[in-house]
Structure formats: structure tokens, C-alpha cells
Amino acid sequence: MNSYSFLDPVTREDMFYGYQEEMDYIVKKVIAPGSRRQSFFVDGGSRMGKTSLLLQIERHLRQSGIRPSNDDSDQLVIIPLYLDMLDLDPTLNGFLGRAALLLESYPSRYPIPFDISSRAAALLQSVKTHIDPFVPFTGAIYELEKAARPRQLRVVLLTDDLWRIRQQGRLTLARTLRALHIETWIQHAMAFVITGSSRDWGESLASPLENTLVYKELHVLDEKDALKLINKPTEEKIPPQVALRVYRETGGHPFLLQYVMSTLCDQEDIKQLTEEDVDQATKKFQRERRDFEHWWKRMSEVDKKVYRIFRKIGPETGIAVDEFVDMGLSVNKLMLLDSLRALKTTGLIREYPDNHYWLAGLWPARWFQEMR
Numbered sequence: 001m002n003s004y005s006f007l008d009p010v011t012r013e014d015m016f017y018g019y020q021e022e023m024d025y026i027v028k029k030v031i032a033p034g035s036r037r038q039s040f041f042v043d044g045g046s047r048m049g050k051t052s053l054l055l056q057i058e059r060h061l062r063q064s065g066i067r068p069s070n071d072d073s074d075q076l077v078i079i080p081l082y083l084d085m086l087d088l089d090p091t092l093n094g095f096l097g098r099a100a101l102l103l104e105s106y107p108s109r110y111p112i113p114f115d116i117s118s119r120a121a122a123l124l125q126s127v128k129t130h131i132d133p134f135v136p137f138t139g140a141i142y143e144l145e146k147a148a149r150p151r152q153l154r155v156v157l158l159t160d161d162l163w164r165i166r167q168q169g170r171l172t173l174a175r176t177l178r179a180l181h182i183e184t185w186i187q188h189a190m191a192f193v194i195t196g197s198s199r200d201w202g203e204s205l206a207s208p209l210e211n212t213l214v215y216k217e218l219h220v221l222d223e224k225d226a227l228k229l230i231n232k233p234t235e236e237k238i239p240p241q242v243a244l245r246v247y248r249e250t251g252g253h254p255f256l257l258q259y260v261m262s263t264l265c266d267q268e269d270i271k272q273l274t275e276e277d278v279d280q281a282t283k284k285f286q287r288e289r290r291d292f293e294h295w296w297k298r299m300s301e302v303d304k305k306v307y308r309i310f311r312k313i314g315p316e317t318g319i320a321v322d323e324f325v326d327m328g329l330s331v332n333k334l335m336l337l338d339s340l341r342a343l344k345t346t347g348l349i350r351e352y353p354d355n356h357y358w359l360a361g362l363w364p365a366r367w368f369q370e371m372r
């Protein structure tokens with residue numbers, strides 16, 4: 001049976017690999033009590049697993065539901081709400097209106113230990129059309145927060161691709177999220193996890209939220225996690241040199257891994273797979289898929305220059321940030337760090353804890369050669 005899928009975000013827990021540390025950390029911090037809780041911006045390029053991660057975070061928060069404690073006042077009622085900017089009206093009314101409706105209907109889907117009063121429900125229903133949606137939204141949160149006492153309420157907005165909000169509404173939305181985060185009269189009841197790529201994010205969203213959100217970067221899976229993704233669902237039937245080839249070709253990019261594995265597992269006898277089959281799968285992708293058509297266009301000139309260096313050096317050697325200085329790159333350190341971050345969160349290079357960066361997938365590297 002073919003368990004791999006590259007068409008939809010991962011929903012099955014047993015097909016979700018890597019990002020464990022990020023997930024545990026985010027879940028732990030968004031439910032930290034009171035002012036200690038944190039909100040996050042998860043930076044990941046195209047098909048790097050942003051939606052999959054958010055859905056896993058949602059599941060874990062829902063399972064946490066009510067965080068048990070001997071002391072009632074230390075208990076937390078956790079309500080995660082997943083919002084996809086792709087399928088909602090990209091205005092502030094659209095955004096808060098959807099959050100309000102999800103919140104109002106939450107108890108009909110999952111149990112919570114208090115009722116939503118008719119007053120709170122009326123406020124939530126008016127958010128979508130209110131001239132200043134912040135007012136009824138925070139009013140409702142205040143009501144719910146009171147109803148939840150002595151437990152603490154934590155509503156976590158999991159917002160996918162926030163940057164899709166209309167350009168003219170961005171600053172207002174960013175200021176609204178900031179206000180929701182820092183308003184003390186709603187008793188720290190709100191937290192956020194927002195995904196996107198910092199390249200799409202733009203200044204207008206970034207600056208008001210800079211000090212509010214903790215920044216987390218997505219990255220390619222390391223060898224251990226990538227090999228788990230390759231070997232576990234296939235019960236280790238794939239020849240080890242083929243598994244390694246899949247890892248080296250994709251560099252651990254989650255989507256490319258799933259694509260290659262899904263193609264390979266269509267073959268009758270996976271024990272007979274060869275490295276040539278991996279090559280064929282990558283070629284098939286290039287013939288049939290358009291997922292990364294815009295990869296190249298969205299890279300800045302500096303990104304391209306830096307990536308060219310990685311491609312030239314190849315996968316056997318890492319480069320420390322300071323070493324770039326000697327390579328005749330006429331860019332300052334801030335720009336260099338920005339490009340390294342963009343290449344990393346796009347899944348083209350990997351970072352090691354010693355501040356060295358390495359080329360990730362061999363296949364994308366060849367691909368860029370052709371796109372030049």
C-alpha cells in the first residue's frame with residue numbers, strides 16, 4: 001500500500017516526520033500560563049510543511065483540552081482554532097469573523113467546561129459585519145474569560161498563510177493581532193501561531209508584530225528523520241542505498257521526499273528498486289509538476305549568488321558564515337544572513353548547530369542549474 005501523499009497536508013500523525021522539537025516547543029509555550037505564554041511566526045517556504053505542522057499543533061492543543069492541575073485557578077481551557085487565509089475573505093472582518101464563528105461553534109464540536117452565554121454568542125455573531133470588529137471580538141473574549149473562571153482561557157488562533165490578507169489591510173491586521181496579544185483586560189486569553197514565508201510577509205506585517213511573535217524556522221528534515229519517513233511506512237523493504245539516494249537527492253525536503261516515495265511505491269516490488277528509479281522519479285516530477293515554478297523568481301539576486309556558491313562547493317563541505325566574507329561576495333553580513341535564512345526555510349540548504357551551512361538536495365541544485 002502506498003502511504004505517501006504529496007497532494008494534501010499531512011493529517012495522519014504517523015505520517016508526520018521531523019519538526020517534533022518545533023511542535024513540542026510551540027505547544028508548550030502557547031499554553032504557558034498568563035503572561036508567560038508566547039505566540040509564534042513559523043517561517044517556511046513553499047511546500048515546506050507549514051499547514052501540516054499547524055494541523056498537528058491543533059491536534060495536540062485539542063488533546064491538551066483542559067490542562068489538568070490540582071488547583072482550579074491553575075487550570076487552562078485551551079481552544080485551538082485553525083484559520084486558512086486561502087479560504088476566507090482576506091479582510092479584518094473576514095479574519096476575525098471566521099475566528100468568531102469557529103469559537104462560537106467550538107462547544108458543539110468539542111467539549112469545554114462552561115457555556116457560551118447568549119451575550120457572548122451575540123457579540124461573536126456581530127464580528128463579521130461590525131464596523132470595528134475588534135470591539136465585539138474582544139468583548140466576547142472578555143465574557144468567555146469570565147465564564148471560564150477560575151480556570152484560565154486560552155484561545156489559540158492558528159493562522160495559515162496570513163500574508164494573503166489584502167495589502168491595504170495588513171497594517172491594521174498586524175496591529176489588531178498585537179493588541180489582542182497584549183491587552184491585559186482579556187487576561188492573556190489569546191495566543192497565535194502564524195505561518196508564512198518571511199519573503200511574503202513584508203514590512204507592513206512584520207514591524208508591529210516583531211516584538212510580539214517568537215520566530216521559528218522550518219528546515220529540511222535531517223538524515224535520521226528523512227530515513228524514518230522513507231523506511232518506516234515501507235517496513236524497511238527499500239534497499240538501503242536507494243533510501244540514501246532519496247535522502248541525498250531531495251536533501252530532506254518534506255514535499256520532495258513524499259513525492260519521490262509516492263512514485264517509487266507505485267512500483268510492484270519495492271525490494272527491487274534501484275537508484276535509477278530515484279532518478280526517473282525526479283525526472284517525472286520535472287515533466288509533470290509545477291509546484292516550484294516560482295522558486296527561482298522569488299529568490300533575490302543575493303539569494304541566487306549565495307546558492308550558486310553552495311552548488312559549486314557541493315554537498316560534502318559546509319560553509320561557516322565568516323567564510324563567505326573571503327569569497328568575494330559583495331554583500332554585507334545582514335544581507336548574507338537574510339539570504340541564508342531564506343535558502344534554509346525554502347529547503348535548499350541546511351544549517352548545523354555549529355553555524356555552518358550545507359547544500360541540501362542535489363536534485364534542486366541541478367534543477368537551478370537548468371533554470372539559469
Ligand SMILES: Nc1ncnc2c1ncn2[C@@H]1O[C@H](COP(=O)(O)OP(=O)(O)OP(=O)(O)O)[C@@H](O)[C@H]1O
Binds near residue numbers: 008015052229
Ligand atoms: N512533517 C512532515 N512529514 C512528512 N511529510 C510532510 C511533512 N510536512 C510536509 N510534508 C509533505 O509536504 C507536502 C506539503 O506540506 P504542506 O501542505 O503542509 O506544506 P505547506 O508549507 O503548507 O505548503 P504550501 O506552501 O503549499 O502552503 C505534504 O503533502 C506532505 O507530502
Ligand SMILES: [Mg+2]
Binds near residue numbers: 051052
Ligand atoms: Mg499550506
